[in-house]
Amino acid sequence: MGDYTVVGEVSTLIERTLHAAVQAVDGNAVAILDDLSGNVPTSPPKLTIFLYEIAEDPPSRNRPHVRPDPANPQVVRKAPMALLLRYLVTAWGGDQVTQHRMLGVALRTFYDNAIFTGPRLTGGLAAGADALHFTLTPLTLDQKSLVWYALQKPYRLSLNYEVRVVNLDATEDLPGAPVRSRAVVPGLVS
Known part of the structure; x- marks a missing residue:
């Protein structure tokens, strides 16, 4: 079940996954969540993970309403809100070659692990049967420039990933008796 913590749990999952990947290549490198609002220290080398957009998928x-309790068919609930999370992954520190290698590690990591399911998910993500799909998303140079302009930082080579579908469950139950019969009456429009 996806409660209000799912966005944070997805971000933490990405951070842990990328941190383990860059540590395997360079024991000093780190991956961190960062909103890029301040200066990013370049020592040690790091990958920053910035959630820059949340949208509805x-x-x-x-999707149709769901019955949260099969024993009580009189109650329905809205289907979970399906979220699409967009992340900017940027390498900092070292020389250009080091930064390119770190981006290569991130690319390989999410290419090899494009779908996260089951035991790889934790917290509220693990409770459901959902899968998280990681997709490298092409952005035009103009779109990337707008992101960096909004951050008031010079453009840096970055990766843009979409994570879908992150389900955020509704909490309000609605009355909804099941349909027991129907009738088609010619000429009647309702």
Whole structure:
């Protein structure tokens, strides 16, 4: 079940996964969550993970209501809100070659592990049967420049990843008796 903590849990999952990957290549390197609002120290070399957008997943908007308790069919609940999270992964520190290698580690990590399910998920993510799909998302140079302009920082080579579908469960139950019969009456429009 995805409660209000799911966005933070996905961010923590990404941080732990990338931290383990860069540590395996360079014992000094780290991966951290960072909103890029301040100066990013360049020692030790690091990957910053910045959640820059949360959106509703368009293909999932019209999912039907669910029955949270099969023993009580009189109650329905809205389908979970399907979220799409967009992250900016940026390398800092060392020389350009070191930064490119760190970005290569991130690319390989999410290429090899494009779908996270089951025991790899923790907290509220583990309670459901959902899968998180990681996709490298192409952005035009203009779109990337707008992100960096909003951060008031010079452009840096970065990776843009989408994580979908992160389900945020509704909490309000609605009355909804099951349909027991239906009738088609010619000429009647309702």
